[in-house]
Amino acid sequence: GRQLQHDHDHERRRRRRRREGQGQGQGHRARGSAVSFTEGEKVLAYHGPLLYEAKVQKTENREDEWRYFVHYLGWNKNWDEWVASDRLLKLTEENVRKQLELKNQSGDKTVRTGGRSAQHNPKGSNVDAKADKEDTKGLVKGKKRKNQLGVEVAMIPKHEKERRSSESLLMSQFPVTLKKQLVDDWEFVTQLGKLVKLPRSPTVDGILTKYLEYRVKKDNKISDSCAEVTKGLRCYFDKALPAMLLYKKEQKQYKEEIKGDVSPSTVYGAEHLLRLFVKLPELLSSVNMEEDALNKLQQKLLDILKFLQKNQAHFFLSAYDGDSKGADGAKGK
Numbered sequence: 001g002r003q004l005q006h007d008h009d010h011e012r013r014r015r016r017r018r019r020e021g022q023g024q025g026q027g028h029r030a031r032g033s034a035v036s037f038t039e040g041e042k043v044l045a046y047h048g049p050l051l052y053e054a055k056v057q058k059t060e061n062r063e064d065e066w067r068y069f070v071h072y073l074g075w076n077k078n079w080d081e082w083v084a085s086d087r088l089l090k091l092t093e094e095n096v097r098k099q100l101e102l103k104n105q106s107g108d109k110t111v112r113t114g115g116r117s118a119q120h121n122p123k124g125s126n127v128d129a130k131a132d133k134e135d136t137k138g139l140v141k142g143k144k145r146k147n148q149l150g151v152e153v154a155m156i157p158k159h160e161k162e163r164r165s166s167e168s169l170l171m172s173q174f175p176v177t178l179k180k181q182l183v184d185d186w187e188f189v190t191q192l193g194k195l196v197k198l199p200r201s202p203t204v205d206g207i208l209t210k211y212l213e214y215r216v217k218k219d220n221k222i223s224d225s226c227a228e229v230t231k232g233l234r235c236y237f238d239k240a241l242p243a244m245l246l247y248k249k250e251q252k253q254y255k256e257e258i259k260g261d262v263s264p265s266t267v268y269g270a271e272h273l274l275r276l277f278v279k280l281p282e283l284l285s286s287v288n289m290e291e292d293a294l295n296k297l298q299q300k301l302l303d304i305l306k307f308l309q310k311n312q313a314h315f316f317l318s319a320y321d322g323d324s325k326g327a328d329g330a331k332g333k
Contacts, residue, residue: 037068037088044089044099045070047079048186048278051089051099076172169298170281175309178274181316185271188320189247195322198257200269204237207270207315211307229300236283237276238263245275253322270308270315277305 045054058069241264
């Protein structure tokens with residue numbers, strides 16, 4: 001009996017040691033052996049569908065699950081957050097390639113090869129599969145020769161400093177409630193297969209017109225620069241939507257809704273406009289603009305973001321009804 005008890009204790013200790021070493025307990029989703037990260041380690045972290053360089057600042061084991069407090073490099077501290085290990089990857093050459101791949105993916109063909117091979121990887125394969133679903137959110141510069149051009153741009157680091165500085169202002173002050181809106185949006189489309197029912201009301205066009213009216217009331221005059229920015233934003237939206245603002249599951253809907261010379265800004269609404277704001281720092285970094293003018297432009301863009309936040313309940317859907325398979329009977333609100 002004593003030997004049995006001894007074996008039992010030994011086995012329990014062995015299990016505990018293994019658990020602590022791997023950061024994986026019964027409550028943890030089984031993923032083969034979970035990778036553990038140390039304080040001060042530079043890593044790649046998933047934020048939505050893309051990977052960003054980050055630094056692990058704190059680690060803790062909560063209920064047998066390791067959690068890591070990360071800071072995204074070049075981003076304001078407001079974005080720091082606790083994440084589970086399935087959001088992190090080691091900073092290896094292979095994972096950096098994966099980061100570029102995700103960033104440059106835009107069309108179905110370019111994605112599947114990368115996504116499928118990634119799915120065979122048992123470590124974090126659920127994350128890789130997820131990334132595969134969100135491929136179209138990868139950034140594309142220019143519509144033609146999407147992938148080749150994307151790769152070329154990604155390989156040139158000369159915009160990195162400008163991108164960081166332009167990113168910091170817009171991203172650091174991104175309203176928290178709108179960040180949550182983006183996560184919900186991602187979940188509805190990619191995880192639940194729900195789509196935004198089109199046409200939306202108000203449309204992007206309508207929202208930007210309402211914003212101008214709001215500014216006129218506030219300033220008692222029509223500001224030329226304000227009208228210029230909304231006009232530019234509308235133009236950016238129409239061009240960017242098919243190239244970089246749609247998830248793969250939304251492509252069919254786009255083809256059905258946008259025919260002839262119909263502008264996307266007269267069909268889509270706040271949900272897709274908000275996605276553009278996440279892309280703007282990248283887009284602005286490739287525009288040759290003085291730092292001062294760039295900052296002023298970003299202040300104006302932030303003002304539009306705050307206007308979206310102020311009218312969040314009115315502008316955004318609280319649940320998506322459309323089914324990406326085109327079937328009826330999708331759950332309502």
